[in-house]
Structure formats: C-alpha cells, structure tokens
Amino acid sequence: MQSVVDFLNSIIWSPVLIYTCLGAGLFYSIVTRFVQVRQFKEMTRLLFSGKSSEKGISSFQALAVSLSGRVGTGNIAGVAAAIGFGGPGAVFWMWVVAFLGAATAYTESTLAQIYKEEDKGEFRGGPAYYIEKAMGQKWYAWIFAIATIFACGVLLPGVQSNSIGNAVEAAFGSGEMIETAIGTYSLAKIITGTLISILLGFIIFGGVKRIASFTQVVVPFMALAYIIIAFVIIALNITEIPGIVAMIVGDAFTPMAGFGAAIGWGVKRGVYSNEAGQGTGPHAAAAANVQHPAQQGLVQSFSIYIDTLLVCSATAFMILITGAYNVHGAGEAFIIQNVAADIAANGPVFTQMAIESTMPGWGKPFIAIALFFFAFTTILAYYYIAETNVAYLRRTVKFPGMMFVLKVVLMAAVFYGTVKTANLAWAMGDVGVGLMAWLNIVGLVIIFFLSKPALKALHDYERQQKEGVEEYTFDPVKLGIKNADYWERRLARRTQDSEASDEASGKPVNPTA
Template sequence: MQEIVNYLNGLIWSPALIYLCLGAGLFYSVLTRFVQVRHFGEMWRLLLSGTSSDKGISSFQALAVSLSGRVGTGNIAGVAAAIGFGGPGAVFWMWMVAFLGAATAYIESTLAQIYKEEDEGQYRGGPAYYFEKAMGQKWYAWIFAIATIIACGLFLPGVQSNNIGSAVETAFGAGSIINTSFFGEVSFAKLVSGVVVVLILGFIIFGGVRRIAKFTEIVVPFMALAYIIIACVIVGLNIDQLPSIIGLIVGDAFSPMAGFGAAIGWGVKRGVYSNEAGQGSGPHAAAAAEVQHPAQQGLVQSFSIYIDTLFVCSATAFMILITGAYNVHGATEGAFLVQNVASEIAANGPVFTQMAIESTLPGVGKPFIAFALFFFSFTTILAYYYIAETNVAYIKRTVNIPGMVFILKVAIMASTFYGAVKTADLAWGMGDIGVGLMAWLNIVGIVVIFFMAKPALRALRDYEDQQKKGVTEYTFDPEKLGIENADYWTKKAATEARAKAGQAEPAKARKPGVA
C-alpha cells in the first residue's frame, strides 16, 4: 500500500503542480492588483461586522469553519515535515505560497458566493457549483465532487487523527501494545485516542452545519491564540537568535541544504496542505456565509490564509528552528544533512514541535501539543465532513440515492479511526493524494473560468466602485455586470428592486394640489 501511495504522489505532486500553485497565485495577485495587500483593512472590518441568518452563517463563522480546515495538523506536523525533508528554506516557500495564495483564495471564495444556492434552508456552494454554472461543464463539476468526497471523506481525516494519536502517545506514553487481526499492533494510547475522537465526531456531525459552525467559532480562535502565545514566549526567551533564524530561512530558500527542488517542493506541498489556497476546500464554507456582496466573503477568506500560514505556521517554524529540535533528511535512506535529535524521530509527525516547546518550557511541550493537536485536528475533520457533505448534496441534485449522507458520516468516522492507529507515512501519503487531486481540478477550473467570463474580478471592481461612492448597504446585481447563472443573486436583486419600487410608488401618487 505504501509503495502504491508513494507512486501516485509522485505523479500528482510533480513539479507541474508545484509551479501551478505558485503561478496561479502570482497570476491572480497581479490581476487583482494585489488585493491581499490593498484591502487588508477592509478584511478586518468585514470580519467583525457580519451577521448570520436563518439560511446562512456569519462571515466570522464562515472564517472559523474554513480556518478549522486550514489550521490543523499541517500547521504543527506539516511544518516539521517541510523542515525535516526540505530544510529551513522550505519555510520561505510556505510563506510565498501563502502570500500569493491569498489572491487565489479571494477568487475561489468569491466564485463560491456568486454561484451559491439555497438547499433545504441553508446556503450551499463550492467548486462543483461554480464549475457547472460558470464553465457550463457539468461533467467536470461531477469529477471534482467525487474526488472531493473521496479526499475529504476517506483520505484526509486519517492524517488528522493519526497525529492526534501520535501526540497523545508521545505525551502520555504508548501503554500496552494490543495485537489485532485487522490493524496489526496498536498501542493502547492510539486505540483510545481513535475511539474518543470518533465518538465526539459522531455527536457533532449528526447535529448539522450549525453545530459545526458554533463549535469551531469558539474553539479555533481560542486554540490558535493560545498556540501563538506559547510560540511568542519561546521566541521571546530566545529573541537574540531570531535574526539569524530568519536569515537561515531566507538564505536556505535559494541555496538550500536539501536541494532547491526539495525546499520549494516541500514548502509548496505543505503550504498548500496547511492553508488550502487553491485546493478548493475553503469555498465551501465561504458559500455558506450571509453577506451583502460576494466580494466581501472573498476578502474574509483571503485573510484566513494569513492567519494560517503567516501566523500559526510561522510560530511552529520559529519554535523548531530556534530550539534546534529538528533533523534534515538527505536524499538517501538514513542519511541526514542536519541531525540535532535522535534519528528514529519521524519528521512526519508532531514530535519536533513537542520537543521544541519541551526544551524551553519543561513539562509543557508534550501535553500542550497533544491538547492543541486534538482541537486543531478535530476541527479540521469537522471541516472535511462539511466539505464532503456539500459535494454529496451537489450530486443529490441529479442522483438522489437514499442514505448518501448517512453513508458519508459512517465512512468519515471509519476513516478517522483507521488513521488514528496506522503509520504516519501512509496517512500523510493518502492525505497528499487527496489534496493534490483537488488542487489540480480546482486551479485549472478557476483559470478556465477567468478566461471565459472573469466573474470574480467583475465582482471586485463592482465592490470597489461602491466603496468609492461611500455606500453603507452594498448590493450585487449579476445581470448588470454581465454575470450569468448567478441565480441566487439575480433573484435577490430583483426582489430588492421590487421592494424599492413598492416603497417609492405611494410618494409618487401624492402630487401637490391633488386631493
């Protein structure tokens, strides 16, 4: 199985996908005149001003749901793997893919808002919806939907639960080893971790998207803040080393110890895995938000890339590099370019990060990372479920097989448990396949949409025009902008126009001098 997974990853994560991710980000950054920089202040305002409705969640809740997918194992174990296999320079390329990817996130999330639908009392949307409506290619939308259900329902949850189990095992010990006929040898710690995660997961996903949104809007900001505070304490205690560490990251990005291909490859791969810019997962939560204008949610989701990579991932990288709690693997098996810790410690896991905190704050690192990983990874699994469920809902519009959502819930719970007790390399490999498939399909799709109609750019210009006029209530009329098949917004604009005309009519009838 491991050999098959490695072979597929070699095909999917070829240099073509690496440069496609960076190229798409640069392409949209230039076209939007670096929207991720120009509208930074507006992102903050929108983040704090949105409200929810009976059909949609607030901008902040949508941010929390998407962040729950972005902030997870990739921020702790993924950064460690990028350093371990790509060298310190990989961190620079994680920053680069985040900065450029923020523009890609704006595009895909705005598209999700433009082409969202109302489904059973809630908003639904995402790449499958905008591929069908903007591209007019339903077959392509179906391929994305099926690939996403497989990726988010089967492949990706195992990565998150695997790292929960590994962190618990490192923090509290493996306990007794249990031999099973299906899983082989499993530590008691991993077995218990898998059972606990699955039970809590089942309780929440059977409660629907609102329960997911309410859980994540509380947990994600709290854990991200706590994690960054711990990182700031460690960096503060070693502040004299920070300039040299930044110099090491930037210098190694262009003359890397692990080779240029390794640095950029691992940096982009783990960067995309962490912040998901261009992957097509963030748009699902973006479509569920209640906003006045589609560009507003695009800006909010663009800001989420900063939180994920430039804040949380950087915090992990600085802790690991400042404390020297890492190895850098060479090209051959068992060879190390840098070896600061024991050779048996896997780079594909949270141990580097645990050791980094433990070396500065003894007794804190191992349990804190286990605790943080539980919440980060668990909320990411919730996000994966929501994404997979949205694509099941898309398929049900055409083929409604009874029990599809129930089967998905059982499948993601089984995948979560399986991942918790299996090896890290297999779990990460399957996760990379899922991320790569979605990224290929989504980035190619949004580039095609741009050359067909440019809906996200038209929405941005419309929003900026209204900003210049100083409006307090934003409106969006897709027909005036030449955007077709945006049925929800077309209907909303028509309803608002009728309401406005109805209010003006009585005033028009009462002319001076008329009884």
C-alpha cells in the same frame, strides 16, 4: 499500500503542480492588482460585520469554519515535515505560497459566493457549483465533487486523527498492545480513536450550524493559546531571530536539501496548510450571509495570513530556534541531525521537543491538547466539505442515505487514521490534496479566461467602496455574469420590497426599476 500511494504522489505532486500553485497565485495577484495588500484594512473590517441568518452563517463563522480546515495538523506536524525534508528554506516557500495564495483564495471564495445555491434552507456552494455554472462543464464538476468526497471523506481525516494519536501516545505513553482485526495497535491509540469518532459523530449529525457554533468558539481560542506559547519561546530567544530569518531566506536558494526539495516541500505543505487553490475554503465561504460576493472573498483571503504567516511561522520559529529538527537527505543520510534519527519528521514530535526544551513538562501534553483541537476542528471542516459535494451530486442523482453513509465512513476513516503509521496517513492525505488542487486550479484559470466573474465582482465592490455606499448590492446581470441565480433572485426581491415600501408611503414607483 505505502509504495502505491508514494507512486501516485510522485505523479500528482510533480514539479508541474508545484509551479502551477505558485504561478496561479502570482497570476491572480497581478490581475487583481495585489488585492491581498490593497484591501487588507477592508478584510479586517469585514471579519465582524456580517450576521448569520436562517439560511447562512456570518462572515466570522464562515472564517472560523474555513480556518478550522486551514489551521490544523499542517500547522504543527506539516511545518515540521517541511523543515525535515526541505530544510529551513522550505519555510520561505511556505510564506511565498501563502502571500500569493491569498489572491487565489479571494478568487475561489468569491466564485463560491457568486454561484451559491439554497439547499433545504442552507446555502451551498464550492468548486463543483462554480465549475458547472461558470464553465458550463457538468462532467468536470462531477469529477471534482467525487474526488473531493473521496479526499475529504476518506483520505484527509486520517492525517488529522493520526497526529492526535501520535501526540497522545508521545505525551502519555502507549500502554499495552492490543490485537484487533485490522492489526496490533497501542491501547492509547485505540482509546483515542474511539473517543474522537464518538465526539465527531455527535457534532456532524447536528448539521452545519452546530459545526459553525463549535468552530467559532474553539478556533480563535486554540489558535491564540498556541501563538501565545510560541511567542513566549520566541521572546525568550529573541536575539536569535535575525539569524533564524537569515537562515530561512538563505537556505531557500541554496542546495541545503536540494533547491527543488525546499520549494517542493514548502509549496506542498503550504498548500496543505493554508489550502489556497485546493478548493476546500470556498465551501465555507459559500455558506456565509453577506451583502456582496467580494466581501467573503476578502475575508477568506485574510484567513491565509492567519494560517501561514502567523500560526505556521510560530511553529517554524519554535523548531528552528531550539534546534529540535533533522533534515533528511538522499536515502538514509541526514544533512542536519540535531535529534535522534528515529524521530519521524511527519509528526508533531519536533514541535513537542521545541516546547519541551524551553518549558520542561509542558511540551508533550500541550501539543497533544493543541493538536486535538487543531485536528478535530479540521476533521469537522472536511466533513462539511464532503457533505456539500454529496449535496451537489444529489441534485442530479438521488441516492437514499448518502449523507448517513458519509458520516459513518468518515468516522471509520478517523479511527483507522488514528492507529495507522504517520507516513502512510500523510501520503494518502497528499494524494487527496493534490487531486483537488489540480482540478480546482485548472478550473479557476479556465473560468477567468471565459468570463472573469471574480474580477468583475472585485471591480464592482471597489466602485461602491469609492461611492461610500452604506449597503452594498450585487447585480450579476448588469456585470455580465450568467447563472448567478441566487443573487438575481435576491436583487429581484429587494427591488419588489422597495417598490412595495414606496407604494405604501405614497411615493411614486419607478416603472423601470
């Protein structure tokens, strides 16, 4: 299984995809005139401006759901892997892909808002929806939907639960070994996998509102607690920061672990962590209740900064300051070896050791707890994404019990991932991320050259900003955007309500309105 998955990754994660991710981010940064910088103040204002409704969730809840997907195992174990296989310079390339990816995140999330639909009282949207409506290629949308259900329902949840299991085992011991039908595993991992699956089932059977309610409380709390611990460690070693930054930037352009390896691992783990261009974030963005599609695009763009430039950087600085890492070279050789050779880079141990070295007795249990919340909320986000794509397929083909099957399969995948080896779990996760990234980025580029809907929405929003409007409106027909059915109906209802109000108050009604 490991060799098959590694072979698939060698094809999917070829240099072509790595440079495509960087290139797409640079392209959208240029065409939006670096919206991720120009609109930074507006991003922060919008975070708390929207309100939830019966059909949709607020901008902040959508941010929390998408952050629950972005802020996960990739921020702890993923950063360690990037350093372990790509050297300290990989962190620089994580920063680059985050900065450029913020423009990609704006684009894909705005598209999700433009082409969202109402489904059984809830908003639904994402790449499958905007690929069908903006590209007009339903077969391509189906391929994305199927790949996403497989990735988020089967492959990716195991990465998250695996890190929880490894962290719990490292913190509290493995206990006795138990023989099961699928292999022999530690008691600690079996108990952990069972508890995660039960708790997961309780929440996902409650629907998107329960997921949003859970994540809007947990995500800010867990991210803040983790960052505080990281900042304490950084503050205690503040004099080393200039040297660490110099090492990160310097190693990004040297053959520390191979120039290509630094870029490859930095981009791979950067995309895995912040998900810009991967196509996962737009699903939560579509569920938000906002006045204008560009608003949620800006909010989702800001989430990239929180994930990579803040949380991932905190992890990287902790690991590098304390020297709790190895850098793998070719074969079994190490370019740098600071810790035991048998400590896997694809796991949370580097981060646990970094905290433990500064705060003895805290490292292992704290990371175990942090990873539980980080990874568990990410699994919830994966479920919501898979559910949205099942809902998309269900519009055309009716499969009785599809949602129930998805829930059961996801719970089984979570348990299986908890007890399996880290390398296999991460490799399978990389397959899922790579497939989605390929399909989504190609779709984004084609859509841009066909009709530029996300760019038109940005220009329209910035025009209204300059006019100082109190309430934003979005007229897709006026902008030349086709198939934005929800927004067309919304504008029509608003016009009718306005005319009815004017008629009731005795004002003349504009017959051409």
